[in-house]
Amino acid sequence: MTLQELGEFGLIERLMLSVTHLLPAGVEGIGDDCAVIPYFNDHSLLITTDTLVENVHFTLDTITPLDLGYKSLAVNLSDIAAMGGEPLYAFLSLSLPPETSLKWIDQYNQGFLQLAKENRTFLLGGDTTRAKELTITVTLVGQIANPYIKRRSQAKPGDFICCTGFLGDSGAGLHLLLHHEMNHPLIEAHVRPRLYLKEGQWLAQQTSVHAMMDISDGIASDLKHIMKASHCGAELNINQLPISADLKQMALKMNGLAEDFALHAGEDYCLLLTIDKEDYARLSQAYEAHFKTPLFLLGTMTEGQKLICFKDGKKLSLTKQGFDHFKILI
Ligand code: ADP
Ligand code: MG
Numbered sequence: 001m002t003l004q005e006l007g008e009f010g011l012i013e014r015l016m017l018s019v020t021h022l023l024p025a026g027v028e029g030i031g032d033d034c035a036v037i038p039y040f041n042d043h044s045l046l047i048t049t050d051t052l053v054e055n056v057h058f059t060l061d062t063i064t065p066l067d068l069g070y071k072s073l074a075v076n077l078s079d080i081a082a083m084g085g086e087p088l089y090a091f092l093s094l095s096l097p098p099e100t101s102l103k104w105i106d107q108y109n110q111g112f113l114q115l116a117k118e119n120r121t122f123l124l125g126g127d128t129t130r131a132k133e134l135t136i137t138v139t140l141v142g143q144i145a146n147p148y149i150k151r152r153s154q155a156k157p158g159d160f161i162c163c164t165g166f167l168g169d170s171g172a173g174l175h176l177l178l179h180h181e182m183n184h185p186l187i188e189a190h191v192r193p194r195l196y197l198k199e200g201q202w203l204a205q206q207t208s209v210h211a212m213m214d215i216s217d218g219i220a221s222d223l224k225h226i227m228k229a230s231h232c233g234a235e236l237n238i239n240q241l242p243i244s245a246d247l248k249q250m251a252l253k254m255n256g257l258a259e260d261f262a263l264h265a266g267e268d269y270c271l272l273l274t275i276d277k278e279d280y281a282r283l284s285q286a287y288e289a290h291f292k293t294p295l296f297l298l299g300t301m302t303e304g305q306k307l308i309c310f311k312d313g314k315k316l317s318l319t320k321q322g323f324d325h326f327k328i329l330i
Contacts (some may be wrong), residue, residue: 031229032152033082033213039143045088046142046149048079054134062177065104067191068136069111074193075216076140077119078269081197082214084150084204085142087121092138095131119197148204150212150273155230159210159274159301162284164196164293166244167219168258171265176250185246193269199291200271208279215272218264219298220318222272224307230274233304238263238311242296259311263318274301 003011016030023029026038034046052058052072063071073090080087092112096105116123121140166189173190181187196214203209211230215222219236227234241262251258275283277300284295302308309316 028151033079034085034142036083036149042146043143044146044149046080046083046085046144047139048076048142049137049139050075050079051135051137053136060134062174063191064111065107066111069108069113070115070192071111072136072138073112073115073121073140074195075267075269076138077115077121077195077197078193078214078216080140080142081195081200082150082212082271083142083144084148084200084212085144086201087119087140087142087197089124089141090116090121090138091140092123092126093128093136094126095129095135097132097134098130100134119195144204148201150200150204150209151229152211152213152226153229155211155226155232155274155301156276157232157301157303158277160277160280160297161223161234161236161272161274161299161301162280162295162297163215163219163242163270163272164199164295165194165268165270166242166247167215167263167268167270168241168247168261168265169244170267170269171218171261172247172250172258174265174267175261184250186244186250190267193267195269196271199287202287202290203271203273206275206279206283208276208283210274210276212271212273215266215268215270217266218268219272220263220307221266226272226274227301227305227307230301231305233302233306233308234299235302236299236307236309238309238316240296240298242294242298 012030019029026044028036034048037045037047039045054060058068077087113123169186169189170193173186173188176184176187177190203212211226213222213226223234223236238259241259243258243262247258247261287295309318
């Protein structure tokens with residue numbers, strides 16, 4: 001069998017299963033947005049790492065160094081937000097082709113350090129090497145009070161499924177960039193994803209919020225992580241997917257389905273959470289009053305294991321055929 005057949009998540013599961021020695025008390029490893037390590041005073045450290053590779057995650061002509069600096073830290077901050085934490089320290093490893101200009105590097109650093117400053121995150125170290133293509137790995141350390149840690153594994157059947165932002169904008173922005181459209185409001189969502197750190201911390205303090213993660217691979221894929229970790233199924237209402245006016249307009253122009261981007265395109269980096277349905281009305285009102293932006297209701301966690309989607313009241317299976325449009329579009 002090859003890695004291509006096993007896939008990314010198959011490999012991660014294989015790694016997870018091969019760690020057979022017992023973790024020390026309070027330590028949580030592979031499987032969530034961050035690892036958890038006991039700290040002091042009933043707090044834990046949250047640790048996460050993410051890599052961006054040239055020609056896999058970006059190309060040099062589709063993102064400026066300033067935006068890449070921002071984004072390489074942002075995708076890690078999003079994993080801290082996903083568990084409800086507060087960022088503390090960053091480590092930055094850069095693998096660079098020798099012909100990279102110093103101007104490019106200065107602008108990259110500016111983008112990175114500006115976002116770090118805005119989030120009181122201190123760059124403590126990293127590594128620098130030569131490489132054929134640019135590779136950026138950021139490791140981020142955060143902290144959280146133990147009772148507030150939100151995991152992927154705590155969803156319960158009957159919980160409402162919600163997210164904090166529009167879905168599909170980033171994927172649509174990437175699509176435009178790949179088609180040499182450089183000036184469109186959707187591009188901002190791709191190169192400078194909005195962060196939900198304050199929202200994550202606020203939601204973490206709500207006991208009726210059960211499971212939480214960030215959406216990095218598209219909701220259809222990420223919801224399955226919550227389902228698997230929580231041993232639940234889910235029903236998703238496609239008509240309720242939060243789709244921005246910009247994405248609707250773009251999809252219309254290209255005879256595509258905005259919902260395909262919303263379901264499958266990644267890198268939106270908003271939060272996906274499940275909430276005790278009895279508290280949903282109160283919580284969503286309080287959230288909206290506080291953050292002036294809605295908690296979007298998308299569906300319900302169920303008993304069982306399946307993800308069932310409804311559109312216009314009818315069941316819709318997310319088979320390849322059903323959503324081939326997306327592949328053609330992207
Ligand atoms: P995210 O999209 O939230 O960054 P990933 O899908 O990258 O999460 O990873 C899922 C989980 O698998 C995380 O807990 C991560 O730490 C772990 N993981 C990913 N790759 C590896 C690896 N090569 N070795 C060990 N753990 C890994
Ligand atoms: Mg994540």
